Amino acid sequence: MGKIILITHQKGGVGKSTLTFNLAQNLCKNATVAVLDFDLQGSLSRLKEMTDDFDIIPYQDSIDLINDLEYNFIFIDTPPYLSNHLPKLIQIADLILIPTKAGILDLLAIESTINIIKFENKIEQAMVVFNMIKVNTTLTMDILMGLEEYNIKIANTHISDLVSFTRSVLVKGIKNDRNAQNQLDNLTKEILTTLLI
Ligand SMILES: Nc1ncnc2c1ncn2[C@@H]1O[C@H](COP(=O)(O)OP(=O)(O)OP(=O)(O)O)[C@@H](O)[C@H]1O
């Protein structure tokens, strides 16, 4: 059975769909990959026709059927609100990624997502990924300490605010940007390690 990776954060615009797309694009070089789009606005689904390296599926079937899908990796992109599906999606996920920007308000907003994950007893499977970090800045201690109380894993790899990530969904991945590609490769490795692959 394939690995299910849920990307969630109830805050809009933190990079859920962009990160999902790029991780799927990176992994599909060596594996079969599907992205299930649970966002009714269907932002990734709109790219369906453009993408032939992996499948993008606007998902409307029962969540119970996801386990029967025959892919090595199944990414689930979620909408910017706490959908009713979330507890069940958290239950079936092998890994839960929570992309966030590094602002205080972004971190305050993360709490409700983390509380649901804790309620479902899946905090061990969850990992925060800092995204859109300004180039040449480091995370301040107060940001990292703010997360400490949640006892949640934090990815060592930080994803920078780079135009190649913005463009990636139009040009089918990172093109000619070593820095962005390295970050994506490092995060992919961390994900595979966390999944024990
Ligand atoms: N690492 C990055 N560098 C630069 N721009 C980024 C990065 N990640 C995302 N973006 C840009 O930020 C915006 C929001 O990203 P995206 O749509 O992926 O967020 P989202 O969390 O899926 O939003 P929503 O919750 O509304 O679905 C987009 O314009 C995207 O191109």
Ligand SMILES: [Mg+2]
């Ligand atoms: Mg999105």
